[in-house]
Amino acid sequence: MTLLFERYIERRVEGELTRDARQLIADLSIDAAGGLVIGNEPTDPRFRDPRSGLYWALSTAGHELKSRSLWDERLPASDLADADDWSTRVVKGPFDQQLLIVERLVQPRRNGAKVLVQLAVDHATVRDARRDFGLDLATYLLLLWLILAGAAWVQVELGLRPLARVRRELELLKSNPAARLRADHPAEIQPLTDAINELAEAREKDLAAARRRAADLAHGLKTPLAALSAGSRRAREAGAIDEAEGLDRAIATATAAVNAELARSRVATIRNAVQRVRSPALPVIEQVIGVVERTDFGAERVFEVEVPESLVVPAAPEDLAELLGALIENAARFSRRRVKITGEGAPTACRLAIEDDGPGLGPQRAEQVLSRRGRLDEADSSTGLGLSIARELVEATRGQITLGAATLGGLRVQIDWTLGH
Amino acid sequence: MRALVVEDDPSVAADVANSLRSAGFVVDVAADGEDAWYRGDTDEYDVVVLDLGLPRLDGLSVLKRWRASDRVMPVLILSAREDWTEKVEGIEAGADDYLGKPFEMAELIARARALVRRAAGRASAVIQMGRLTVDTRRMTVSVDARSIRLSPLEFRLIDYLAHQQDRAVSAGELAEHLYGATESSDTNAIEALVTRLRRKLGPGLIATRRGFGYLIDGNAT
Numbered sequence: 001m002t003l004l005f006e007r008y009i010e011r012r013v014e015g016e017l018t019r020d021a022r023q024l025i026a027d028l029s030i031d032a033a034g035g036l037v038i039g040n041e042p043t044d045p046r047f048r049d050p051r052s053g054l055y056w057a058l059s060t061a062g063h064e065l066k067s068r069s070l071w072d073e074r075l076p077a078s079d080l081a082d083a084d085d086w087s088t089r090v091v092k093g094p095f096d097q098q099l100l101i102v103e104r105l106v107q108p109r110r111n112g113a114k115v116l117v118q119l120a121v122d123h124a125t126v127r128d129a130r131r132d133f134g135l136d137l138a139t140y141l142l143l144l145w146l147i148l149a150g151a152a153w154v155q156v157e158l159g160l161r162p163l164a165r166v167r168r169e170l171e172l173l174k175s176n177p178a179a180r181l182r183a184d185h186p187a188e189i190q191p192l193t194d195a196i197n198e199l200a201e202a203r204e205k206d207l208a209a210a211r212r213r214a215a216d217l218a219h220g221l222k223t224p225l226a227a228l229s230a231g232s233r234r235a236r237e238a239g240a241i242d243e244a245e246g247l248d249r250a251i252a253t254a255t256a257a258v259n260a261e262l263a264r265s266r267v268a269t270i271r272n273a274v275q276r277v278r279s280p281a282l283p284v285i286e287q288v289i290g291v292v293e294r295t296d297f298g299a300e301r302v303f304e305v306e307v308p309e310s311l312v313v314p315a316a317p318e319d320l321a322e323l324l325g326a327l328i329e330n331a332a333r334f335s336r337r338r339v340k341i342t343g344e345g346a347p348t349a350c351r352l353a354i355e356d357d358g359p360g361l362g363p364q365r366a367e368q369v370l371s372r373r374g375r376l377d378e379a380d381s382s383t384g385l386g387l388s389i390a391r392e393l394v395e396a397t398r399g400q401i402t403l404g405a406a407t408l409g410g411l412r413v414q415i416d417w418t419l420g421h
Numbered sequence: 422m423r424a425l426v427v428e429d430d431p432s433v434a435a436d437v438a439n440s441l442r443s444a445g446f447v448v449d450v451a452a453d454g455e456d457a458w459y460r461g462d463t464d465e466y467d468v469v470v471l472d473l474g475l476p477r478l479d480g481l482s483v484l485k486r487w488r489a490s491d492r493v494m495p496v497l498i499l500s501a502r503e504d505w506t507e508k509v510e511g512i513e514a515g516a517d518d519y520l521g522k523p524f525e526m527a528e529l530i531a532r533a534r535a536l537v538r539r540a541a542g543r544a545s546a547v548i549q550m551g552r553l554t555v556d557t558r559r560m561t562v563s564v565d566a567r568s569i570r571l572s573p574l575e576f577r578l579i580d581y582l583a584h585q586q587d588r589a590v591s592a593g594e595l596a597e598h599l600y601g602a603t604e605s606s607d608t609n610a611i612e613a614l615v616t617r618l619r620r621k622l623g624p625g626l627i628a629t630r631r632g633f634g635y636l637i638d639g640n641a642t
Contacts, residue, residue, distance in 0.1 A: 219501045219502055220501075222501035222521075222522040222523055223430050223433065223474075223501050223522055225522065225523040226430070226433045226436075226522045226523040226524065227430055227432035227433050227436075228523075229436070229523050229524075229526070230432050230433055230435070230436030230437075231432070233436060233440070233526060234436070251523060255523055259503075262503070287509040287513070288505060288509065289572075290509065290512050290513070290570060290572075291505065291508045291509055291511075291512045291519060293572030293573065293574070294512055294516070294517055294518050294519065294572075294573075295518060295519070296518070296531065296532055296535045298572075299535075299539075299572065299573040299574060300573075300574055300600075301574070302574065302610050302613045302614040302617065303572070303617065304613045304616065304617060305617070305620075317506075318504070318505075318506040321504075321505040321506050321509060322504065322505050322506075324505075325505030325508070326505075337600075337607065337609075337610035338609070338610050338613055340613075
């Protein structure tokens with residue numbers, strides 16, 4: 001671009017020089033002695049200042065006329081032979097200046113002497129103009145680049161903002177298979193979110209199917225396990241005591257694994273539920289007591305229930321039944337006479353507590369029972385599977401379980417939930 | 422003692438039947454729901470061991486049909502599913518106990534015996550005390566013809582009070598009756614039990630006579 005500009009400037013300078021030269025030629029005459037005479041000198045004051053960078057010169061074989069600005073120097077000689085047209089060249093001239101010279105041979109009189117007309121300008125003016133232009137251009141281009149880069153950044157940032165939201169929602173989807181991307185995304189990325197949602201749908205179905213299969217498998221194994229147990233008893237009666245004991249150990253291990261799998265499946269289902277359901281606690285408590293008081297140990301216990309009818313807890317009725325079933329059965333098993341269930345609710349929190357009058361757990365033992373993490377099948381038989389399952393269920397419903405000493409003398413299991421999420 | 426074993430898995434059925442026979446029961450076996458329903462409806466059994474997953478008619482439906490036609494024999498449910506929701510359904514359908522598979526045979530025998538013992542000695546009598554009706558055969562209690570579900574312990578207390586007519590019974594005597602002679606001083610549990618019964622039956626039906634003890638006031642409102 002600067003080259004183009006330089007050529008343009010040069011053409012303009014040449015144009016100006018040629019115009020001045022034509023004026024010189026117009027005023028040029030040759031006297032009788034062959035001397036060069038000029039009527040009016042060009043008016044540009046730079047022609048009068050020595051070394052000004054703007055010069056003119058007229059010369060024949062014997063005479064010479066030049067601008068004052070040349071002082072005692074002269075313009076470089078020319079080897080021009082052609083009188084027809086103006087020619088231009090850049091050469092080193094006087095005062096160590098690089099000169100742009102426009103020159104032509106003219107013949108004022110027919111068959112008279114030829115006069116060399118030269119006008120020169122310091123080429124540095126062109127170079128300076130080019131440099132200034134280059135600087136201006138660079139500044140302008142830099143500014144333009146900055147503006148364009150900024151605009152591009154803004155465009156990308158604004159354009160990709162919906163994708164960032166998709167990414168955040170995908171994070172949620174990763175931790176909760178039941179979550180979905182929202183439907184209010186821009187139309188451009190709607191096909192993408194629809195496709196992701198379909199994928200999530202398929203994934204959730206697969207997960208649910210897998211969980212169901214695991215649960216069905218676990219249930220399906222129970223009757224064969226009972227049959228195996230029958231086989232073991234027959235073996236024992238036939239005198240094969242060792243074989244029977246081996247079988248019993250295997251059955252016990254398989255049973256523990258099956259029960260753990262069922263509990264895990266339930267816990268996973270609760271954990272992945274999108275909607276946090278709430279259910280009234282009292283009916284479930286009474287139903288569970290109805291079952292426990294039919295068992296041989298439960299039949300002899302007194303169940304005291306001090307739970308307000310209005311109390312709701314953040315769990316589905318069937319999950320609450322599972323949780324309370326485990327805890328109340330456990331309490332009934334270890335109590336002497338009495339099992340007490342209390343509940344209280346506030347707008348932001350609720351609490352259930354199950355106490356018994358049995359031997360209780362020491363603080364150290366309680367710590368041990370609760371610090372076991374996610375290992376249902378290794379649960380200690382002395383406290384039953386109950387407390388481990390209960391802890392998993394409480395945590396799945398985002399509650400907190402604490403063990404302590406009951407006022408009745410035995411174990412107190414307390415569950416706290418925070419409401420309002 | 423006659424027992425009916427309802428189980429479709431032949432191996433488990435044979436094992437349970439044999440074990441019950443060894444324990445002194447006379448045992449019939451039914452392998453599907455309809456057969457079970459028919460036998461339970463026409464024969465007298467002291468206890469029924471009922472599997473829930475049965476061909477043709479599921480165990481819960483069999484139990485509901487029996488109870489609907491006033492068959493009151495004790496039923497022990499046997500099930501592969503051990504959800505509390507299902508246990509609740511079973512008990513509410515009229516089962517007397519619930520055992521999950523796989524089970525210890527000794528436990529099944531013990532529970533079957535306990536059910537027979539609980540049902541045995543029930544005088545075939547209905548005691549009417551004002552608004553309160555105590556059916557000692559079916560072990561049920563109703564107030565103003567509204568049936569109330571009671572635990573075995575609660576029933577024993579009401580049954581004992583009902584048999585005393587207008588005599589006030591002290592907490593110590595009730596503890597002795599319910600828990601045995603050595604436990605007569607433990608009256609806290611009795612007070613808790615009476616509180617719970619009052620909540621189930623409505624206030625007033627069990628009156629307190631200060632200094633003497635508890636008695637049933639069938640005409641209280």
